[in-house]
Amino acid sequence: MPGKLFPLGGPVPEKDVVDREDFIFSLQTRLAEGQSIMLAGPRRIGKTSLAYEVLRRGKKQGFYTVSVDFFRLSDKRDFAVSLINACLENRTGVRRTIDVLKDRAKSIAGTAKITLKLEDLEFGIGFLADEKNDNVLLDYALDLPNVLAKRDKKSVIVLFDEFQDASRVVDADIYKKMRSHFQNQESVAYMFLGSKEGIMDTLFGNRKEAFYRFATILPIPPIPENAWIKYIIERFSHRGINTEYEIIKEILNRTGGHPQDTMLVCSEIFYALLEAEENTITPGIVRLGYDRALITLTPVYDEILDELSQRFKVRDVLKRIAFGKSVYAKNINPNEAKRAVDHLVSKAIIQKKGRGSYTFVEPMFQEYILREFF
Template sequence: MPGKLFPLGGPVSEQDVVDREEFLSSLQIRLSEGHSIMLAGPRRTGKTSLAYEVLRRMKKQGFYTASIDLFRLSNKREFAISMINSCLENRTGIRKTFDAMKDRAKTIAGMARLTVKLEDLEFSLKFLDETNDDTLLDYALDLPEVLAKHDRKPMVVLLDEFQDALRITDVNIYKKMRSYFQNHQEVSYLFLGSKEGMMNILFSNRQEAFYRFATILPIPPISEKSWMGYITKKFAERKIKVSTEIIKEILKNTGGHPHDTMLVCSETYYALLEAEKNVVTHGLFRLGYDRALQTLVQVFDEVLDELSQRFQVRHILKRIAAGENVYDKKLNPNETKRVIDFLVSKIIIEKTGRGSYRFVEPMFQEYILREFS
């Protein structure tokens, strides 16, 4: 069965990374030269897809790679085991070496093969079972450098949702990480985070452990020209015709937001299949768009609930969405300014001129308009 025409829900394949070649090449060069990088931005904007494509290229170049998603972890032991598993996969070829060791402990031959592969790293099932959480974390944080030196393979480690380290362990975790990472000569780190404000503080504030540890790079937007070529090509793979005017309408309504654009194209494609058509019409696009917006309602509900903890956020969002003057005479201008600054820091809106703002994600704007209509 063919894969998804417009991939959603996770990192995409090399063929579906749109208009990122120069940026990917820059990341690859910097990481291969031993520099660490920080990328921050809201969820669903393609950070993880970019990161995994870089890891794929680095691996092809001869590097060891490891990736840890802190969002999925609950405590420091899970973090340590995730780091250990991801590092050891380079040598064992097994995604979860710890679990494999437990399974193979039942067979002498299977356990012996794994033990031989890992004995020089002082790693064993007994070590994992009997070591306390703090000692295990110390081992995990030093393992990338130890492994890279043992095997004479430079390494790149991806730490996704890096700001969530505070959620799974104590406040000193960043100091502990920095104390290890700063001494690593054979390892580069790629830090990702969806909470841009927190990430910028972690890497830009003098009081923070990771101050100036990594180069902060902005993720460039995808050009309209690149989207045009990609969307045309993808529909053509299914012998579907789509006009330049329709693609421009798609991009106008999504703002070129990576996830939203893929989602609208995907829903439009399924609308075409249901209608048994091979030409994207305005009506089928509108149907696809409305379906896409409906699937985003739960995501946007959660975003709005989080934002609404700040006083008058809903009122200000409604005014911006409707194109009204953001400074309402009924509100204190200082309070309005604080709300605007808050929304800008959350990358919900951006300034376009004096007293003028627009939504970073146009489909969120449409959601607000419908929510308060």
């Protein structure tokens, strides 16, 4: 059975990374030279897909690669264990090395083989038998990428996704602790990803913060329209579906080229064609696919709107922006309007277009607002 025509719900495979070649090459080059990178932007715009592609290529070139997602972690020990596992996988080839060593059901020979691979790291069944203090375990984890780099004479690339959540997972001092471990690691480069741009910009751009100027902050370039069109036409053609340049351009006009939303709309168009037993995309099918995608996104948008509505006047200001009106109104104090706009920008809901002018980061969310308040 063929896989998904358009990938949804997570990092995309290599073949579905649309025309980011120059940017990926730039990331590879910088990381190979030991320069750490910070990428920030709202969720679902492709940050993690880009980062995973960099890790894939780095691994092919002989780098050790490590990936930890703070969004999935709950506490200090969880972070330490996840980082250790991700590091050790480069030697053992096992995704959860610690679990294997703890699992007595595993064959003695298999466990012994893994233990031998880790002997010089002072890590094995004996290490696990001692219920290590969480702080000791965390210190070990934070040093491990550099230890591996030195022992195995390898360069290491470490990815931390949703990095702004580290303080939630551990504590407010985690950034100072991490910086103290990372700053003298010569053969380790870090990629820091975050969906809350305001917090990430503060962490790496405020001189009072521990990670001030530790990493180069790079903007994520949008996918060029022609690259999107070429990719989408090729994907549909792969399944014998006919379409035209202007039809695909209309899809992009509706999604604004937002990576996940574009994939979702195209996916719904594909399934609508299958159900109708048709193989040609028409304007009517585009509208149907778009509406179905918007229905799929409605629970997500409902939750976002509920959260935004907890802040004074934010909902009113958001509505005015969606309808193309000035953020200032008679019933809204100018200071309240500014605070609402700043909050929406910090949440990556809107972005500044010009003086007093704002656009939605995700055009389909704007359409949801328009339909909600029509």
